[in-house]
Amino acid sequence: MPTHSAIVSTPSLDELREQVLEANLELVRRGLVLYTFGNASGLLRSEGWVVIKPSGVPYEKMKPEHLVVSDIDGKVLGGSLRPSSDLPTHCQLYRSFPDIGGVVHTHSEYATAWAQARREIPCLGTTHADYFHGPVPVTEPMPEQEITGEYEKNTGMAIVRAFRNRSPAALPGVLVANHGPFTWGPDPTTAAHNAVILESLARMAFLTVTINSEAEAIGRSLHDRHYLRKHGPAAYYGQTKETR
Amino acid sequence: MPTHSAIVSTPSLDELREQVLEANLELVRRGLVLYTFGNASGLLRSEGWVVIKPSGVPYEKMKPEHLVVSDIDGKVLGGSLRPSSDLPTHCQLYRSFPDIGGVVHTHSEYATAWAQARREIPCLGTTHADYFHGPVPVTEPMPEQEITGEYEKNTGMAIVRAFRNRSPAALPGVLVANHGPFTWGPDPTTAAHNAVILESLARMAFLTVTINSEAEAIGRSLHDRHYLRKHGPAAYYGQTKETR
Amino acid sequence: MPTHSAIVSTPSLDELREQVLEANLELVRRGLVLYTFGNASGLLRSEGWVVIKPSGVPYEKMKPEHLVVSDIDGKVLGGSLRPSSDLPTHCQLYRSFPDIGGVVHTHSEYATAWAQARREIPCLGTTHADYFHGPVPVTEPMPEQEITGEYEKNTGMAIVRAFRNRSPAALPGVLVANHGPFTWGPDPTTAAHNAVILESLARMAFLTVTINSEAEAIGRSLHDRHYLRKHGPAAYYGQTKETR
Amino acid sequence: MPTHSAIVSTPSLDELREQVLEANLELVRRGLVLYTFGNASGLLRSEGWVVIKPSGVPYEKMKPEHLVVSDIDGKVLGGSLRPSSDLPTHCQLYRSFPDIGGVVHTHSEYATAWAQARREIPCLGTTHADYFHGPVPVTEPMPEQEITGEYEKNTGMAIVRAFRNRSPAALPGVLVANHGPFTWGPDPTTAAHNAVILESLARMAFLTVTINSEAEAIGRSLHDRHYLRKHGPAAYYGQTKETR
Numbered sequence: 001m002p003t004h005s006a007i008v009s010t011p012s013l014d015e016l017r018e019q020v021l022e023a024n025l026e027l028v029r030r031g032l033v034l035y036t037f038g039n040a041s042g043l044l045r046s047e048g049w050v051v052i053k054p055s056g057v058p059y060e061k062m063k064p065e066h067l068v069v070s071d072i073d074g075k076v077l078g079g080s081l082r083p084s085s086d087l088p089t090h091c092q093l094y095r096s097f098p099d100i101g102g103v104v105h106t107h108s109e110y111a112t113a114w115a116q117a118r119r120e121i122p123c124l125g126t127t128h129a130d131y132f133h134g135p136v137p138v139t140e141p142m143p144e145q146e147i148t149g150e151y152e153k154n155t156g157m158a159i160v161r162a163f164r165n166r167s168p169a170a171l172p173g174v175l176v177a178n179h180g181p182f183t184w185g186p187d188p189t190t191a192a193h194n195a196v197i198l199e200s201l202a203r204m205a206f207l208t209v210t211i212n213s214e215a216e217a218i219g220r221s222l223h224d225r226h227y228l229r230k231h232g233p234a235a236y237y238g239q240t241k242e243t244r
Numbered sequence: 245m246p247t248h249s250a251i252v253s254t255p256s257l258d259e260l261r262e263q264v265l266e267a268n269l270e271l272v273r274r275g276l277v278l279y280t281f282g283n284a285s286g287l288l289r290s291e292g293w294v295v296i297k298p299s300g301v302p303y304e305k306m307k308p309e310h311l312v313v314s315d316i317d318g319k320v321l322g323g324s325l326r327p328s329s330d331l332p333t334h335c336q337l338y339r340s341f342p343d344i345g346g347v348v349h350t351h352s353e354y355a356t357a358w359a360q361a362r363r364e365i366p367c368l369g370t371t372h373a374d375y376f377h378g379p380v381p382v383t384e385p386m387p388e389q390e391i392t393g394e395y396e397k398n399t400g401m402a403i404v405r406a407f408r409n410r411s412p413a414a415l416p417g418v419l420v421a422n423h424g425p426f427t428w429g430p431d432p433t434t435a436a437h438n439a440v441i442l443e444s445l446a447r448m449a450f451l452t453v454t455i456n457s458e459a460e461a462i463g464r465s466l467h468d469r470h471y472l473r474k475h476g477p478a479a480y481y482g483q484t485k486e487t488r
Numbered sequence: 489m490p491t492h493s494a495i496v497s498t499p500s501l502d503e504l505r506e507q508v509l510e511a512n513l514e515l516v517r518r519g520l521v522l523y524t525f526g527n528a529s530g531l532l533r534s535e536g537w538v539v540i541k542p543s544g545v546p547y548e549k550m551k552p553e554h555l556v557v558s559d560i561d562g563k564v565l566g567g568s569l570r571p572s573s574d575l576p577t578h579c580q581l582y583r584s585f586p587d588i589g590g591v592v593h594t595h596s597e598y599a600t601a602w603a604q605a606r607r608e609i610p611c612l613g614t615t616h617a618d619y620f621h622g623p624v625p626v627t628e629p630m631p632e633q634e635i636t637g638e639y640e641k642n643t644g645m646a647i648v649r650a651f652r653n654r655s656p657a658a659l660p661g662v663l664v665a666n667h668g669p670f671t672w673g674p675d676p677t678t679a680a681h682n683a684v685i686l687e688s689l690a691r692m693a694f695l696t697v698t699i700n701s702e703a704e705a706i707g708r709s710l711h712d713r714h715y716l717r718k719h720g721p722a723a724y725y726g727q728t729k730e731t732r
Numbered sequence: 733m734p735t736h737s738a739i740v741s742t743p744s745l746d747e748l749r750e751q752v753l754e755a756n757l758e759l760v761r762r763g764l765v766l767y768t769f770g771n772a773s774g775l776l777r778s779e780g781w782v783v784i785k786p787s788g789v790p791y792e793k794m795k796p797e798h799l800v801v802s803d804i805d806g807k808v809l810g811g812s813l814r815p816s817s818d819l820p821t822h823c824q825l826y827r828s829f830p831d832i833g834g835v836v837h838t839h840s841e842y843a844t845a846w847a848q849a850r851r852e853i854p855c856l857g858t859t860h861a862d863y864f865h866g867p868v869p870v871t872e873p874m875p876e877q878e879i880t881g882e883y884e885k886n887t888g889m890a891i892v893r894a895f896r897n898r899s900p901a902a903l904p905g906v907l908v909a910n911h912g913p914f915t916w917g918p919d920p921t922t923a924a925h926n927a928v929i930l931e932s933l934a935r936m937a938f939l940t941v942t943i944n945s946e947a948e949a950i951g952r953s954l955h956d957r958h959y960l961r962k963h964g965p966a967a968y969y970g971q972t973k974e975t976r
Contacts, residue, residue: 034440034441034444035437035440035441036482037371054483055481055482055483056481056482056483057483081483082480082482082483085473085480085481107371107448109444109447109448109451110451112369112371112448113448113451113452113454113455114455115369116368116369116448116449116452116459117452117455117456117459118456118459119455119456124848124910125844125847125848125910125911125912126910126911126912127769127839127844127912141463142466144463144465147463147465147466147469148465148469151469151473178368178369178370178462178466179369179370180369180370180371193767196766196767197766197767200766200841203841204839204841204844204845204848205848206451206454206455207841207842207845207938208845208848208849209455210454210845210938210942211845211846211849211851211938211941212849212850212851215848215849215850218910219873219876219879221876221879221880222873222874222879222910225879225880225883229817229883236814236817237787237788237817238768238787238788238814239786239787239788239789239813239814278684278685278688279681279684279685280726281615298727299725299726299727300725300726300727301727325727326724326726326727329717329724329725351615351692353688353691353692353695354695356613356615356692357692357695357696357698357699358699359613360612360613360692360693360696360703361612361696361699361700361703362700362703363699363700385707386710388707388709391707391709391710391713392709392713395713395717422612422613422614422706422710423613423614424613424614424615450695450698450699453699454698522928522929522932523925523928523929524970525859542971543969543970543971544969544970544971545971569971570968570970570971573961573968573969595859595936597932597935597936597939598939600857600859600936601936601939601940601942601943602943603857604856604857604936604937604940604947605856605940605943605944605947606944606947607943607944629951630954632951632953635951635953635954635957636953636957639957639961666856666857666858666950666954667857667858668857668858668859694939694942694943697943698942
C-alpha cells in the first residue's frame with residue numbers, strides 16, 4: 001500500500017509530474033481512452049523514480065499531486081493513491097529498455113483490434129515508415145503460468161521477448177496479443193505522441209487490407225528514406241534548433 | 245394512463261430520479277443514442293418503484309420531474325407523462341434478476357449490428373474480459389405469438405431465457421436478436437457505464453473479425469485473470485475505499 | 489432566372505421558410521452534409537409554393553430570406569438567388585406524392601454507399617422497422633436519354649417509378665442509384681428527421697452485413713409490430729397530445 | 733538554409749500568405765491532418781514565388797509570417813523557418829501543370845488507404861463525378877534510384893507521369909502509391925477544398941466496395957452530366973456572379 005515519505009520533491013520530479021499528467025490528458029484529447037482506461041508514465045532515470053497515473057481515477061479530476069511515484073521495481077514511494085495496476089509492465093520496460101523515459105498503454109480501438117486479431121501491423125505506407133522502422137510487432141500469447149503468476153510484470157517480459165531481435169528505438173511500440181498497444185519514447189510526451197500515431201497507422205492499415213487483402217508492405221528503400229528523413233543524423237524534417 | 249398520487253417523494257426516490265436522469269444523459273454524451281432513442285431506468289427495491297425515462301421526450305429538455313414512476317409490474321404510479329414503451333422489458337428484468345438496480349436500453353450502432361447479425365460477441369481481448377465474464381449472449385428470435393402478444397414483456401422473457409445458465413452479475417448485458425442491447429448493473433450509473441463499454445467492445449470485435457475472420461476467443465485463464473482483477477474479493481483495480 | 493413579385497409573404501409562408509431553413513441546418517448539425525451539399529424543401533400545398541435552399545450558398549450564412557420560392561413546376565416566383573439545382577426532383581415528388589410536404593436530399597456517406605452499391609437496404613432490425621415499413625428501395629439506373637434530357641426532373645420520375653407498388657407514407661425515402669438518398673415526410677422537419685434516421689440505418693446495415701454476410705431480414709410480424717407501435721391509429725410510442 | 737531578403741512584401745503576396753494559411757487551417761478543421769502532418773501551398777505565378785507551410789510547426793501557432801517563400805525551383809527566398817520537406821513536390825507540380833495555383837498534401841486516412849492499397853478510386857457515384865472527371869489515379873511505385881535520389885522532386889515527377897494522358901484540370905488530385913493524396917486547383921482554397929472532397933469520395937468508395945465488391949463505375953453520360961453541370965461554360969450549379 002502507498003506510503004508517504006521516501007521521495008523528496010525536486011524541480012526535475014515536479015517537471016516530470018507535469019509531463020506525465022499532460023501525456024495522460026493527451027490520450028483523452030485524441031480519443032484514445034474511454035473512462036479511466038489507459039495510463040502514461042515517466043521515468044527519472046537519475047533517481048530511478050517512476051511517475052504514473054493512479055488506478056481508476058477520472059482524467060478530468062487528475063492533478064499532478066495525484067500521480068503516484070514508485071521505484072523502478074514498482075515499490076510505491078509516495079502518494080496516497082494506488083498506482084495503475086499496469087505499473088509492473090511499465091517498470092519492466094524501463095528496466096529492459098535503457099534508453100526510454102516514457103511509457104503509454106491504451107486500449108485504443110484500432111490498435112487493440114490488431115492485437116486481438118494477433119496480427120502485426122504491416123508497413124503499408126510512408127506514414128508508418130515515418131515512425132516505425134518495420135512492422136509493429138505483436139507478442140506471443142503468454143503461457144498459463146505467466147498469467148496466473150505476476151501477470152503484469154510478465155506482460156512486460158512478453159514485450160521484451162518480442163524485442164529480442166528488434167530495436168525499441170526504431171520500433172517505439174508493440175501490440176500485446178489479445179490485449180492492446182504499449183508505446184514508449186525518450187519521454188512521456190513522445191510516448192503519448194507515438195500512441196496517437198500508432199492508432200492512426202492501425203486505422204489506415206485496417207482500411208487498406210479491407211480494400212485490398214493482398215496489399216503489400218512497402219519496399220525497403222522507401223521505408224528507409226522516410227524513416228531516416230525524420231530520424232537520425234541526416235534528418236531534414238521539422239525545424240532544427242538553430243532555425244527554430 | 246398516468247395518474248398522480250400513489251407515491252410519496254422521499255430522499256431515496258429523489259436521489260434515484262437524479263441518477264436515472266444522469267444515466268440517460270450519459271447515453272447522449274457518449275453518442276449511444278439518436279434523438280429520443282434509448283432509455284435508462286432505476287429500481288428502488290425497498291418500495292418496488294421503478295423510475296424510467298418518459299417516451300419520446302427530447303433529452304436536452306428532460307428534468308428529474310419528467311421521469312415516470314411505476315411499480316415493478318409497470319403500473320404507472322405518478323407523473324403526467326407516458327413511460328418509455330420499453331418499461332415492461334425493464335420490469336421483467338427487475339423481477340427476474342434480484343440483484344440489479346438499473347437497466348439501460350440503446351440502439352447503439354455496433355452493438356445493434358451484432359444483434360442484427362444474430363451473433364454473440366466473442367471475448368477477443370482483455371477489454372472485454374474486464375467487464376463481461378464470457379461472450380455477450382444474443383437472445384433467440386421470439387416466436388410469432390410472443391411478438392403479437394405482450395411484446396415488450398416477452399422481450400424481457402427472451403432475455404431471461406438466455407440467462408438460464410448464465411449469471412446476470414458476471415454478464416451485465418445482452419443483445420436482443422434483430423433489436424439491440426440491454427445492459428444492467430447494481431444501479432443506473434453502472435448500467436449506463438456498461439452500455440458504453442459494450443458499444444466499445446462491439447466496435448473492437450467488429451474490427452477484429454474484419455481483420456482476421458479466424459480470430460479466436462482468449463483463453464480461460466487470461467479471461468479470468470482480467471475479470472477477477474476488477475471484480476470480486478481479490479480485485480486490485482481502482483482505489484479501495486480506504487485509499488481513495 | 490429569379491424574378492421578384494409573384495408571391496406575397498404570408499404567415500404560413502414565413503413559417504415554412506423558418507422550417508425549411510431549420511431542416512437544412514439539421515442536416516449540418518447531424519453531419520449529413522459537407523460544404524454546400526444537400527438540400528431541404530417544403531411545400532405550401534394550398535398555394536402550390538415550394539420553398540427550397542439556394543444553390544451553393546454556405547449553410548452558416550443562410551437566412552430565411554435567402555430561400556427561393558417556386559411554383560410546383562419549379563418556376564421561380566421570388567428571391568434573388570438561384571434555387572438548388574435539384575429543385576425539379578423535389579417538384580416531381582410533390583406532384584406525384586400528394587401527401588408529402590417536405591423533401592430532403594443529401595449525400596450522407598453510408599446511405600450514398602448503398603446507393604452506389606445499387607443495393608436496397610434490407611430491414612435487419614427493429615430500428616429500421618420503426619421508420620421504414622420494408623427495405624429502403626433503390627431506383628433503376630436511368631436510361632441515356634433521361635440523363636441527357638431533363639435530368640433532375642427525370643431523377644424524380646425514376647423515384648416515382650420505384651414507388652409504383654410502394655407507399656411513400658410507409659417508406660419515406662429512397663436511394664437514387666449511383667447518386668444518394670432522398671427522404672420526405674408531411675413537413676420539412678420530418679423529412680430531415682428521416683434523412684438522419686436513414687443514415688443511421690444505412691450505417692447499421694453496413695456493419696451487420698460485414699459481420700454476417702448471410703444476415704437475414706427480420707420477420708413480417710416483428711416488422712409490423714415495430715412499425716405499427718410508432719405509426720397509425722394504435723401507435724403507443726411517444727406522448728399523445730393529451731398527455732404531453 | 734533560409735535567407736532573408738530576396739523578396740519584397742506586396743499586396744498580392746500578403747493575400748496569398750493569408751490564403752495559404754487559411755488552406756492549411758481548413759485541413760485541420762476538416763480532420764484531414766494529425767499533428768503537423770500535411771501541407772498547403774500557393775503560387776504567385778507572376779513572380780514565380782511559392783508560399784508554403786513551414787516544416788513541423790504546430791497549426792494552432794501558425795501565423796502568415798511563419799510561411800516560407802521560395803522560388804519555383806524550391807530555393808528559399810525569405811522567412812526564418814525551413815519549408816515543408818515536400819516543397820520540391822509542390823514545385824514540380826507548379827512547373828508541370830501551368831494552370832494550377834495551389835497544391836495540398838495530406839495523409840487523410842481513407843484516401844491514404846486507397847494509396848496504400850495501390851488502387852485507383854473508381855467513380856462510383858455522382859458525388860465523385862461532380863468533382864473528378866474519371867477515376868482518381870494512383871502513381872506507379874517509384875524505382876529505387878528515384879527514392880534514394882531527389883526523392884521529393886521525383887515524387888512530383890511520378891505524379892506528372894501519371895498525368896501524361898490525363899488533364900490536371902479535370903482530375904484535380906492523385907494518390908501517390910504507398911504514400912497519400914495530393915490535390916490542386918487554381919488557388920490554395922480550391923486545392924484544400926478538393927482535398928476534403930477527395931477524402932469523402934475515398935470513404936464512400938471504401939464503403940461501397942465493402943457492401944458490394946462487384947460495384948460498377950457509373951456510365952459515361954451520368955458522369956459527364958454531373959461533371960459538366962458544375963464545370964465549364966454550361967454549368968448551372970451555384971450562384972452566377974450576376975445573381976449572387
